[in-house]
Amino acid sequence: MPTATSTPAKPLGSLRDLTTSRNAWIEIDLDALDHNVATMRSLVGPGIELIAVVKANAYGAGAEVLAPALEAAGVERFAVVWPAEALNLRAAGVTRPILVLGHAFPADAPAAIAANITLTCHSLALGHAISEAALARGTTATVHIKVDTGLHRFGVNLDQAVALAQALRSMPGLDVEGLTTHMANADEPDDSFSELQDQRFAHIAELLPWIRYRHTANSATALRRDEFRYDGVRLGLALHGIQPANTPPAGLRPILSVRARVARVSDVPPGEGVSYGLRWHPRDPARVALVPVGYGDGWRRSLGNEGHVLIAGRRCPMVGTLCMDQFIADVTALPSVSEGDEITLLGRQGDDELSATEVAAVAGTIPWDIFASLQARLPRIYHRHHEVTAVIGP
């Protein structure tokens, strides 16, 4: 079990002090988080809620610290995908409404209702279970209905949405608060399919005028389509400070960096090979640094021999096969590198930056995947003004 230190009144120490004897760690900049909340707040304007999407451990940033920080920064609601993720948020002290965007079983209803969680209700069977659980507790449970307007992933079909909504409305203890959908092409170069999805959504919404809370936009849609923001926008990537593809620049600041310390420096003579399979052979005498991070930490194996790290503000190529716990970087151009020097795998160092967008492109994936892959072995270190406020993990 990771040990959690909830945000104390007094900082735990400087970022430097808490990382000098750690092999590798994740830094989360809570000042940047506040900045991103404020930026998105002013961008979407008054009367539209910010719904922080903190599924998959807040995209690797550690939901138990990030969600309370987001609540303190003023986001109105939270969204996750699993009912169990919602319960974890309550256990972490989140008090604002929490919506489960994904599938729930009827058996999930009692615990969810006891914790005042809003489930997305996709069937009469789930509706009955929620209604029963609410009546048993003497409360009213809010639910949202998700309409499948073209993604063909989750939700109810267009031709069944109105009937389901009306049936749920008649169930005691049940309050159908929300109507939602999700866009298929939000960050594609051409997102005109969102217009068709919105037309389908708006048609259902018109037939159900008594449902008072509507939401359709993720980060990309919220940034490029002000007409689809409705009552709230569901923000994941934007709160992480990553600009989604094909959206107008919003001045967001990345919150998450991955860093490590040099574990060994060694010389490799020409003719020798490096790491499993000996896939990298220096032509000239080379110096290499051992980086104590691997795919066991969620650092993508496909970055081996392709990606870069920053050491002393300089880009150093990753060389040879990336292993479960470590990889090699070519530091021939940096003769003074030694054990313990700081390495940036993701984030800014000096004047250079390895962005999630760049790293993802090199790894053949997308920024969400880079974040969601980050494993529990990497400690999460949270800071404000370089003073550490919380640590999760080893």
Ligand SMILES: *Cc1c(COP(=O)(O)O)cnc(C)c1O
């Ligand atoms: C993950 C998710 C979001 C957040 O998407 P971002 O692009 O990270 O902002 C919004 N809505 C749904 C339904 C999701 O699954």
